[in-house]
Amino acid sequence: EDKVVQSPLSLVVHEGDTVTLNCSYEVTNFRSLLWYKQEKKAPTFLFMLTSSGIEKKSGRLSSILDKKELFSILNITATQTGDSAVYLCAVGNHNDYKLSFGAGTTVTVRA
Amino acid sequence: GAVVSQHPSRVICKSGTSVKIECRSLDFQATTMFWYRQFPKQSLMLMATSNEGSKATYEQGVEKDKFLINHASLTLSTLTVTSAHPEDSSFYICSARTSGRSETQYFGPGTRLLVL
Numbered sequence: 001e002d003k004v005v006q007s008p009l010s011l012v013v014h015e016g017d018t019v020t021l022n023c024s025y026e027v028t029n030f031r032s033l034l035w036y037k038q039e040k041k042a043p044t045f046l047f048m049l050t051s052s053g054i055e056k057k058s059g060r061l062s063s064i065l066d067k068k069e070l071f072s073i074l075n076i077t078a079t080q081t082g083d084s085a086v087y088l089c090a091v092g093n094h095n096d097y098k099l100s101f102g103a104g105t106t107v108t109v110r111a
Numbered sequence: 112g113a114v115v116s117q118h119p120s121r122v123i124c125k126s127g128t129s130v131k132i133e134c135r136s137l138d139f140q141a142t143t144m145f146w147y148r149q150f151p152k153q154s155l156m157l158m159a160t161s162n163e164g165s166k167a168t169y170e171q172g173v174e175k176d177k178f179l180i181n182h183a184s185l186t187l188s189t190l191t192v193t194s195a196h197p198e199d200s201s202f203y204i205c206s207a208r209t210s211g212r213s214e215t216q217y218f219g220p221g222t223r224l225l226v227l
Binding site for chain 2: 031032034036041042043044045048092096097098099100101102103104
């Protein structure tokens with residue numbers, strides 16, 4: 001069974017801080033790792049990573065994958081209160097198109 | 112692009128009634144749709160995978176007779192919670208995947224179900 005572990009479970013930072021979220025995984029026949037942001041409603045897609053060492057960047061968010069050590073990190077720089085959300089990590093395999101989700105990291109950014 | 116809608120966004124019903132939730136891909140054709148449920152402060156749990164024109168595949172522990180899924184077209188899938196009970200109260204979220212090899216799933220806004 002595929003396993004996705006996110007850490008920390010939650011954190012509180014002040015505006016302007018940088019946060020680093022971790023996601024480690026065990027999956028048979030790994031295909032990709034995805035990051036989502038979930039606020040009050042359903043998750044919104046952030047990144048999909050398939051190759052090691054290639055950083056994906058979108059504004060103040062960036063993410064990288066290490067397929068040797070089986071983990072990914074999501075960085076948020078210069079955090080704003082609007083970054084407060086649950087960040088979900090999910091992995092997909094080559095067997096089917098299902099995603100296995102981690103428990104999420106709750107980020108709270110205080111003004 | 113890749114917008115998924117869900118209807119209704121919120122529903123309250125009496126115990127024993129059935130509730131239908133619709134999931135639509137608005138600007139793309141969804142080869143596969145997924146149904147999840149999420150309890151407070153927990154992650155998404157996959158209930159079933161729905162492919163257009165074929166029977167849904169349910170995850171272990173999910174009753175197919177209780178959670179009826181129909182994927183009649185490439186843009187619409189429905190989940191019907193039959194004879195709902197209070198323990199079925201949850202946040203139900205659908206997602207859709209485009210055809211081809213991409214496994215990126217785009218999520219609908221979710222439906223909050225409360226069974227009294």
